[in-house]
């Protein structure tokens with residue numbers, strides 16, 4: 001008997017469709033060898049949804065994905081929708097989806113593949129062996145805090161965290177640290193912000209339940225610097241919504257390209273899996289985008305939402321094999337490529353390795 005899963009697929013805008021197609025190709029490749037079956041259901045979100053329905057997150061999408069086992073998402077946004085009202089922007093659709101799904105825990109692994117230590121702008125000895133998990137709070141903080149207003153002479157947002165919100169993300173952070181190297185660095189701005197002192201106090205409280213985890217605290221400005229200076233000092237980074245957004249982009253460049261980093265957003269309901277990069281409108285439609293971040297997101301989906309660890313491992317190993325065999329997309333290809341691959345070729349190479357038992 002095969003395990004059958006329904007996957008909500010949101011391709012979105014820009015390179016979204018191209019990269020999601022490759023992730024599906026790879027999922028189908030492991031499905032046949034692992035005796036799984038996937039039933040894909042397409043939903044609209046972002047600019048395409050605005051164009052077709054007038055809103056970035058149609059009700060059918062919310063209702064539909066709630067019934068799925070997991071959601072695979074590409075990217076949204078683009079210059080075409082930059083001037084629409086904030087609540088109708090493509091990004092508002094994604095934020096509303098995260099909120100609707102209760103996906104408060106965003107896991108963003110930043111791994112440096114050995115094969116790519118030369119792809120980064122940083123020195124290889126700084127990078128070799130880097131393996132960081134950024135645990136970003138995703139449904140609170142300044143992204144969602146009320147009040148928020150923009151007037152002609154002033155504008156403001158509110159950075160707010162409740163006790164419950166900090167407790168639950170801190171627990172996720174410590175649980176993940178327990179499964180890794182048991183080092184957790186909580187990043188905040190407690191020297192300036194009340195909300196950060198509050199965050200720090202609660203993290204200290206949760207730490208009492210995890211005596212094996214070595215807890216440290218760091219201010220976000222210093223953390224940004226330390227990530228570049230000596231990234232191996234980090235195992236798990238636990239942080240709030242906006243700091244996690246910024247630090248995960250910085251961490252992505254350790255790996256060589258933002259086109260490599262996947263993410264998992266989990267919490268109360270259906271998990272959402274997406275690359276951390278955006279819709280790259282400048283290269284959309286050219287077939288040159290790196291699909292690895294999305295393929296690795298599909299592997300995270302298998303691991304975290306579907307419990308299909310073996311299939312997830314196969315995909316992760318297939319990505320490593322493609323890189324160790326010298327296949328590169330343009331973003332990581334300049335320095336040592338055997339061949340610079342198009343999006344589709346990279347997808348097919350990984351799918352082929354993933355299907356081998």
Ligand code: IPM
Nearest residue numbers: 077091092094095245276278
């Ligand atoms: C990300 C993105 C989003 C965010 C945008 C598109 C709303 O930058 O997933 O990191 O800020 O969370």
Ligand code: MN
Nearest residue numbers: 245246249276
């Ligand atoms: Mn971001």
